[in-house]
Amino acid sequence: MTPIRVLVAKPGLDGHDRGAKVVALALRDAGFEVIYTGLHQTVEQIVEAASQEDVDVIGLSILSGAHLPIAQKLMARLREAGMERVLVLVGGNIPECDHAPLRELGVAGVFATGSSFEAIAAFIRARVSEMEAAR
Amino acid sequence: MPNNLREVILESGIPVKPTYGPEDVAGLEASGPPGEFPFTRGIHPLMYRARPWTMRQYAGFGTPAETNERFKFLIANGQNALNVAFDLPTQMGLDSADPLAEGEVGRVGMAVDTLADMELAFDGIPIDKISVSLTVNAVAAPLMAMYFVVAEKHGVPLAEVRGTAQNDILKEYIGRGAWIFPVEHGLRLVTDTLEFCARHAPKYYPVSVCGYHIRESGANPVQEIAYAYCIARAYIQETSKRGLAVDDFAERLSFNFDIFGNLFEQVAKFRAARRLWAKILRDEFGAQKPGTMQMKMIAGGGGGGLTIEQPENNIVRGAYYALISALSGAQTMALCSYDEAYTIPTEKAALLSLRTMQILAEEMGLCDTVDPLGGSYYVEWLTNEMEQRIVAEMAAVDREMGGIVCAVKEGTLQRAVAHQAWQLERGLQDGSIPKVGVNRHRMETTSDQHEVELHRYRPEQAEEAMRRTNAIRAGRDQQAAAAALAKVRDVAVNGQNVMPAMMEAVRAQATLGEITEALKQVFGKFQEPALV
Numbered sequence: 001m002t003p004i005r006v007l008v009a010k011p012g013l014d015g016h017d018r019g020a021k022v023v024a025l026a027l028r029d030a031g032f033e034v035i036y037t038g039l040h041q042t043v044e045q046i047v048e049a050a051s052q053e054d055v056d057v058i059g060l061s062i063l064s065g066a067h068l069p070i071a072q073k074l075m076a077r078l079r080e081a082g083m084e085r086v087l088v089l090v091g092g093n094i095p096e097c098d099h100a101p102l103r104e105l106g107v108a109g110v111f112a113t114g115s116s117f118e119a120i121a122a123f124i125r126a127r128v129s130e131m132e133a134a135r
Numbered sequence: 136m137p138n139n140l141r142e143v144i145l146e147s148g149i150p151v152k153p154t155y156g157p158e159d160v161a162g163l164e165a166s167g168p169p170g171e172f173p174f175t176r177g178i179h180p181l182m183y184r185a186r187p188w189t190m191r192q193y194a195g196f197g198t199p200a201e202t203n204e205r206f207k208f209l210i211a212n213g214q215n216a217l218n219v220a221f222d223l224p225t226q227m228g229l230d231s232a233d234p235l236a237e238g239e240v241g242r243v244g245m246a247v248d249t250l251a252d253m254e255l256a257f258d259g260i261p262i263d264k265i266s267v268s269l270t271v272n273a274v275a276a277p278l279m280a281m282y283f284v285v286a287e288k289h290g291v292p293l294a295e296v297r298g299t300a301q302n303d304i305l306k307e308y309i310g311r312g313a314w315i316f317p318v319e320h321g322l323r324l325v326t327d328t329l330e331f332c333a334r335h336a337p338k339y340y341p342v343s344v345c346g347y348h349i350r351e352s353g354a355n356p357v358q359e360i361a362y363a364y365c366i367a368r369a370y371i372q373e374t375s376k377r378g379l380a381v382d383d384f385a386e387r388l389s390f391n392f393d394i395f396g397n398l399f400e401q402v403a404k405f406r407a408a409r410r411l412w413a414k415i416l417r418d419e420f421g422a423q424k425p426g427t428m429q430m431k432m433i434a435g436g437g438g439g440g441l442t443i444e445q446p447e448n449n450i451v452r453g454a455y456y457a458l459i460s461a462l463s464g465a466q467t468m469a470l471c472s473y474d475e476a477y478t479i480p481t482e483k484a485a486l487l488s489l490r491t492m493q494i495l496a497e498e499m500g501l502c503d504t505v506d507p508l509g510g511s512y513y514v515e516w517l518t519n520e521m522e523q524r525i526v527a528e529m530a531a532v533d534r535e536m537g538g539i540v541c542a543v544k545e546g547t548l549q550r551a552v553a554h555q556a557w558q559l560e561r562g563l564q565d566g567s568i569p570k571v572g573v574n575r576h577r578m579e580t581t582s583d584q585h586e587v588e589l590h591r592y593r594p595e596q597a598e599e600a601m602r603r604t605n606a607i608r609a610g611r612d613q614q615a616a617a618a619a620l621a622k623v624r625d626v627a628v629n630g631q632n633v634m635p636a637m638m639e640a641v642r643a644q645a646t647l648g649e650i651t652e653a654l655k656q657v658f659g660k661f662q663e664p665a666l667v
Contacts, residue, residue, distance in 0.1 A: 013223035013239055015312015018352050021553040021666055022560050038663040039312045040227075042235065064223060065477070065592060069238035093443070093476055113443050113476070114573060116564050 004128050005055040009037045009046045011062065011070045019092060019113065020061035026117040027059075032124070043073045047081055055086065056128050059120075062092040068101060075106045087127055091115065145400045147357040149520050155512035163519045166406070169464075169505045173413035175406050175518065176506035177464040178429035183502035188460070189467040190492050191268060191433065192485050195220035197241040197596045199256035206260055208482065214489055216266045218469055219256070220244030221278075226313045228274040228651025231600035240597035244270070248604040248646045253281040254288065263291050268299040268343070268433075273315040275302035275341075276324050277650045280637035283336065299340040299389060302328055305366040306345045308543045308661070309552060310352030315651065318544045320658035324633065326373040331634035333374070333384035342370060343391045343433065350393035351439045353556025356404045357521060359393060361528035362548065364408075364415065365539035371420060385416060386426040389466075394456045395437025402508055403517035405434070405463035411522050434460040435468040435492075438475050445572035449473035454491050461501040462508055468492055546664025553666060604646060611644040619643040620653050627657035 008024040010017055017039055028034045035053050037046060050058050062070060067090055078086060090102055091111045099110045109123050143151040152159075167173070170180030179185065194209060194217065195202045206217055221244040224236035230248045231240045240246050247253055257267070262285075271278045279300050286296045304321035307314040314321060325342060332341040346354075346363035354362060371385055392408070394401055412430035416422040437456050441449040450473045460468050470488040472480035480488070495501045508514045536542035543549070562568035569575050619640040626636045633654075640650050 013227050013229075013235065013313075014243075015307070015314070016310075017312055018310070018553070018556050022353075022557045024666060025553065025557040026560070036666045038666075064239065064243055066238045066242060095477055114563075117561075118564075 003031060003033045004057065004124060005033045005035070005053060006057040006059060006124065007035050007037065007046070007050050007053060007055040008059045008061065009041055009049070010039050011041050011043055011046055011060055011074070012064060012066055013040060014062065014064035014066075015039050016063045017061070019063070020059075023059065023061065023091060023117070023120065027121060027124075030117065030121045032121070043070065043077055046074065047077045047083065050078075050086055051081060051083060057087045057089065057124055059089045059091060062090065062094070065093070067092065067094055068098060068105075071102055071105050071107055085131065087124065087131070089120070089124070091120075146355045146396055147400060147404075147521065147524060148355070149400075149517070149524070155516055157512065159512050159516045160519075163515060164410075166506075166509055166515060166518070172417070172425065172428060173410040174429055175410040176509045178409065178431060178466075180505075182464060182505040183461070183496070184505065187496045187502050188465055188492075189216045189266070190214050190489060191216040191218045191266075191467050191469045192472070192488050193218045193220050193270070193469055193480065194485060195245040195256075196222075196243070197245060197593065198599055199245050199247065199252045201596075202245040202256050203258055203260070205482070205485075206256070209485065209489065210260070210265065212486060212489060213493065216268065216467065217260070218268045219270060221269075221271055222246045223313070225278075225647065226271055226274065228277075228315055228647055228654075230604060230646050230648030231597055232604065233648055236597075238592075240600055242592050246596070246600045247278065247281070248600060248648065249607050249644055250281050250284055250641050251603065251607055251644075252600075253278075253285050257285055257289070262286055262289050262298075263295070266297045266299070268301070270301045272301055272304050272307050272311075272313055273321065274647060274651055275300045275304075276328055276633055277637050277641065277647055279328060279339075279341070280634060280641045281647075284638060284641050293336045295338060296336050297338050299343055300328070301345065301391070302342045303345045303366065303391075305369065305539065305543055306348050306363070309362070309549055310348035311345075314661050316654065316658040317661045318540060320654075321661070322369065322373060322540065324654075325370055326377065327632045327634055329370060329374045329384055329387075330377045330379060331632055332387060333379050335634075337387070340387050340389050342387075343389045344370070345391040347391045347393045347436060349552065350395075353552045353554075353559060355555070356393075356396060356400055357524040357528055358552075360404060360408045360411075360521075361525045361532065362539070363390060363392070364412070364525070365529055365532050368415070368419075369539050375420075381416065381420040381422045382424045382427050385420065385422060386424065386429075390430060390432040391436075392432050392434045393437050393439070394434050394459050394463075395440025395452075398455070398459050398462075399508075399514060399517060400521075401459050402462050403514055403521045405432070405465075406506075406509075406514070406518040407522035407525060408432075409464070410518070411525055431466045433467040433469055434463060434465040435470045438471050441471055441473070441476055442570065442572050443476055445578060446473055446476070448572050449475070450487065450491075453488060454495075457491050457495050458501070461495055462506075464506060544664075546666075549664065550666065607644055608646065615643045616640075616645045616649075620645050620649055623650055623653045624657055627654055 166175040169177035344367040346359035350359035413428040416428040472484035566574040
């Protein structure tokens with residue numbers, strides 16, 4: 001079985017990348033193929049990277065509080081690019097009250113600061129295999 | 136030692152015994168009196184007995200007018216200095232109308248596009264008496280220029296202007312991430328500000344070297360000091376090349392350090408750091424003035440130690456952080472407010488942090504006597520141990536990473552710190568590193584929204600900022616603005632100090648975005664090394 005490919009992305013201007021790097025290292029250690037975009041990416045650059053790298057998952061790390069507008073834009077761009085099958089996760093400082101609105105936008109999973117590596121990895125594996133089975 | 140006794144190893148890798156006695160400090164360097172070289176016990180002989188620490192909570196959000204209101208509120212409640220938060224577009228040199236600024240204008244600090252915004256923020260603030268700290272790095276030069284021009288308009292000449300800029304670009308490449316230009320150009324801009332201030336604004340502190348963000352990115356306490364000192368050393372070396380003697384400028388370097396972690400390890404860290412800084416300045420750089428050898432710092436923050444879980448526990452953590460800072464002899468204190476993980480502090484949270492410091496200073500006796508932990512067998516032993524390890528870590532940066540500038544350029548330091556952050560996170564997840572509310576005494580029912588009042592984002596403030604900037608751009612002398620921007624480009628190319636040209640551009644009402652763009656055309660942008 002080919003490994004699941006994950007793009008860990010830092011959208012926007014926020015430069016706090018500890019969480020993004022830590023999750024990238026943890027997922028790599030758990031057997032995923034991980035690409036990390038680096039800082040200050042536009043949503044367009046992220047969609048482009050996801051397309052070029054043919055990833056199964058995009059994990060956004062956002063700590064500035066701008067998660068709702070960024071997620072909204074990303075989901076729209078993915079639809080325009082015909083990439084709806086890509087699983088989108090959002091991590092960072094996401095208050096409880098914003099989890100449901102993010103899911104309504106089409107975000108598959110919200111993993112706020114402190115989420116366990118195991119939970120993230122298990123969620124990705126389960127959802128990707130569901131999608132493979134449905135194909 | 137009984138076999139069943141719990142093993143204690145500090146984050147910095149130092150094993151700790153259950154008791155310490157005279158035999159542990161015999162033969163160690165004595166701490167000496169405060170106010171005397173090497174300043175282990177404090178940089179002043181009387182410390183807080185003569186004057187309590189400066190209280191400087193981080194504030195700033197939305198529009199300059201709202202920020203101005205918050206400043207006045209904090210001053211009215213007894214705060215005696217300001218610590219200005221800028222929004223991310225400002226920190227990245229983008230005007231509010233830039234497409235890349237969308238959704239971020241005024242979110243994590245105030246938006247500043249032009250001199251007029253800066254004027255509005257300080258309207259009615261007595262900046263001759265209140266010292267102002269600007270939390271900005273990649274675009275510190277143009278924002279310092281704006282502040283200097285505002286001070287001038289308040290009747291405070293350059294030679295008298297007081298305050299601090301964070302302006303520590305090398306740490307931005309390691310943690311915090313608000314870099315724009317390639318490393319050598321970022322370093323050049325910092326050097327320009329140090330040189331300019333030494334010659335023209337001698338009362339201003341142009342750089343606050345931040346171990347803080349390096350520690351927040353995953354470094355341990357020893358590495359925090361070691362990497363910050365390597366960075367400070369690089370700034371001193373570069374500025375010395377401009378024909379200034381170390382005693383002419385190094386006194387104006389200050390530090391920003393992290394407080395979270397083991398109480399005794401932090402206190403010893405700061406005592407060791409003061410002692411080592413004095414030795415480096417005297418022995419390596421030949422400093423002669425005591426002021427040059429004194430390590431001055433802001434401390435009290437430690438966002439990495441706060442938790443999303445049970446957020447009210449962070450109020451208690453904040454109080455202990457303040458205690459640690461006071462026991463460590465900090466010159467200035469800025470506490471993390473309990474809602475820091477979510478938002479720029481609300482008025483309620485900022486006031487609580489201020490009261491926390493006031494209770495310590497005015498009720499608890501923290502200002503009565505200098506370095507009250509000095510002379511403790513454990514603290515003196517640990518101070519010595521920390522100092523040795525910081526020295527070794529600094530040597531390792533030179534030996535194994537080719538020096539700090541090379542380490543940052545190639546990303547070796549960033550990779551090492553990221554791997555360490557991952558190990559720490561694993562420790563928190565498997566419970567080997569205890570954290571109350573997270574892996575100890577956890578409560579599954581807590582829902583944050585009931586406990587933390589959030590500072591909500593308002594898109595109208597972006598529109599207001601754009602309107603104001605458009606009006607200024609339309610009303611200015613276009614030729615003068617274009618000429619001033621051309622001058623910024625010229626000095627960026629020819630290596631002259633950028634500060635005079637920056638001040639001219641600011642006066643000509645060039646926007647921060649335009650000035651930054653002029654520099655980008657000359658310097659290009661930093662290419663982030665890969666995370667391997």
